[in-house]
Amino acid sequence: MSTAVASGGDISPKDLFRRIYRLFHNKRFGLWLIFAMTFLSLVGVLFDQVPAEVRADPGRYREFLEQVHPKFRGWTYPLSMMGVFHMFSSWPFRIVNLLLVLSIIACTTHRLPTLWRNATKPHTHVREGFFDHARTHRTSVVAGDAQQLYAEAKSKLAAKRFRVIEDNRDATEGLNLYADRYRWMPLGTALAHTAFCLILLGVLVTNNTGFHEEEFTVPIGMGPQAVGHGTNLAVEAKSFTDSYHDDGSPMDYAADVVLWEDGKPVKEHLLKVNSPLKQGRIMFNQSYFGFAADMTVKDAAGKEILHTGVPLQYATDDQLQNYGRQALPDGRMIVVIAPASGQIDAQIGPGQVMVDLYDADRKPVDSQVLSQGKPLTMDGLQVTFNRERQFTGLMVSKDNGAPLVWLGSLLLVLGMLSTMFFRHQRLWLRIHPDAAGNTLRIGSPDKHDILFEAEVTRFVESLGGRTTATSHDAHEERDVAVPEDDDVVPALFGSRTADDTTPLTPPDTTYPTPEPVEGTTTGSKNA
Structure with missing residues (x-):
């Protein structure tokens, strides 16, 4: 009686695990997961993806949604809730990845x-008909002593790096052997599968424990700027x-x-495009540069x-103005605007900038044009434009999953090379001794x-024979496969007419497929 029946229909943990395991190694389930991963990745490519630093700031994220709202209209907020705008770190992507x-x-x-x-205990015995219908087959008549021919065949195969195993199961069938080469190479598929797991895990680790900021700006000569992300x-x-x-x-540019x-200088570096600065797993890359407005803001108390x-x-969309944002400690935000390089602005003169002030909900509060060195009051704040400075824009990233991705990439290359260029090659050889000549079959x-x-x-030909049948004889060739599991290909049945209703019965002759040999073979020779 099964466990499920004995317990009144309940499924034991062992049976539950087996069912889940069968589901996960089911090919159709795997294909659906691949389709799902492809679909989600395609969504992440086709839809605008919000930078992590913008998504971490509720105000800036609202601005992003407002920017894309004309494109997606009523779908904007549902798409945001589904994680479409940050697909590669969204829960659907994480779940499908896992x-x-x-x-x-x-x-x-x-x-x-x-x-x-297959590598350690191959099926060494085949029936006679196998040599007629195998994909690659050769038959030749070779003169000389059968034992000497058998020994020479083993020697030549061993010289070609074949593993040779003698098959003494049935002496009436002649002299038999099994030979194979690159028997461990099919394990390259397991290596490639492991590689895919490592790469996908690396992506998960990076998306959940690392960060990637493309717009980390550092004004020149204004002291240290905190990187954030819990890095100190x-x-x-x-x-x-x-x-x-x-x-x-x-x-x-450099x-x-x-x-x-932790408040102490640890490295100095001349940062160029192809000369990044590294600190542990954190990397700083020179990305872009430009001009910044040196601003001072004081509260009502000074x-x-x-x-x-x-x-x-x-x-701006018309490329006539450049602007930048800066959040204030109380949650408000200022936007500093200046004419673009080579442009003349009717409102903003030389040595001036326009400052827009927004409240914590990003609603406009005030807007003023500031001249250099002359403070103005905006909603109780004293705002001063001091001067123009250069800034350097950096890409900062922490990729904790990089070692897994690199290891997975290496294993993937090794696995592909092993399976593509070193395929497992198997041969069955039989010699029928005869006074008129030995029949050699492969x-x-x-x-x-x-x-x-x-x-x-x-x-x-090196054994002194000429082939009389080859794999290209289409009328004789059939797909004859050596069973890889414990299954044995059924024997072929005789022909029948369309109106013949008698049960099918196997013919008396042995009409061949390879069959497994239980246990180990004797008399083996390993190349």
């Missing part, structure tokens, strides 16, 4: 015993140099930066609450491989 990893693990562990059994790091830009081609395009950790450079790194059920078939032909 399920796909579990599916690959289940498929790998399910197939490993078969791969191991800060970056100070001491100087900046840039050079240009004759057409005005940037030729080279920032002399100092990295601070206490300084902000002194920083606001990078004017964004451009067969292999493996997929067609022109190079391997040519090698088999040369091997037969």
Whole structure:
């Protein structure tokens, strides 16, 4: 009586695990997960993705939604709730990613015993008809002593790095042997599956424990700027140099930066495009540069609450103005606007900037044009435009999953090389001794491989024979496969007419498929 029946219909934990395991190593389930992963990735590519630093700021994220609202209209907020605008860190993507990893693990562990059994305990005995219908088969008559021919065949196969196993199951069938080469290479599929798991896990680790900020700006000469993200790091830009081609395009630019950790300088580095600064798993890359407005903000009591450079790194839709944002400690925000390079603005003159003040809900409160060095009061705040400065824009990232991705990539290459260029090659050989000449028969059920078939032909010819049947005889060839599990291909049945209703019965003759040999074979020789 089964456990389920004995317990009144309840499923035991062991049976539940088996059912879940069968589900995860089911090919259809795996394909659906791959389709789901492809769909979610496509969504992440086609839809605008919000940077992590913007999503972390509720005010800036609301601004982002307002910007994309004309495109998606009433779908904007439902899409936001589903994680469409941050797909690669959303819960649907994480869940599908994790399920796909579990599916690959289940498929790998399910197939490993078969791969191991094929490599360590191959089926060495086949029936006579196998040599007629194997994908690659050769038959030749060779003169001489059968035992000497058998020994020579073993020697030549061993010289070609084949493992040779003698088959003494039935002496009446002649002299038999099994030979294979690259028997461990099918395990490359397990290696490739492991690689996919590592790569997917690496992506999960990076998306959930790392960060990637593309717009970390550091004004030149304004002291250390905190990196955030729980790093206790800060970056100070001491100087900046840039050079240009004759057409005005940037030729080279570099920032002399100092990295601070826990309030102490730890590194100084000349940061260029192809010369990043590394601190542990955190990497700083030079990305862009521009001008910033040096701003000071004081409260109603005259206490300084902000002194920083606001990078004017964004451009209006008409490209006539540049602007930058800066959040204030009380939740409000200022937007500093200046004419774009080479543009003349009727409202903003030389040495001036326009400052828009927004409340915590990002509703406009005040707007003023400030001249350099002349403070103005805006909603109880004293705002001063001090001067113009350069800034350097950095990409800052922490990729905790990188080691897993690199290891997975290496294993993937090794697995693909092993399965594509070192395919498992198997041969069954039989010699029928005869006074008039020995009949040499060779067969292999493996997929067609022109190079391997040519090698088999040369091997037969090296033994002094000429082939009388080949794998290209389409009228004789059938898909005869050596069973990889405990299954045995059923014997072929005799023919019948359309109106014949008598039960099918096997013919008396042995009409062949490979059959497994239980236990180990004797008299083996390993190359």
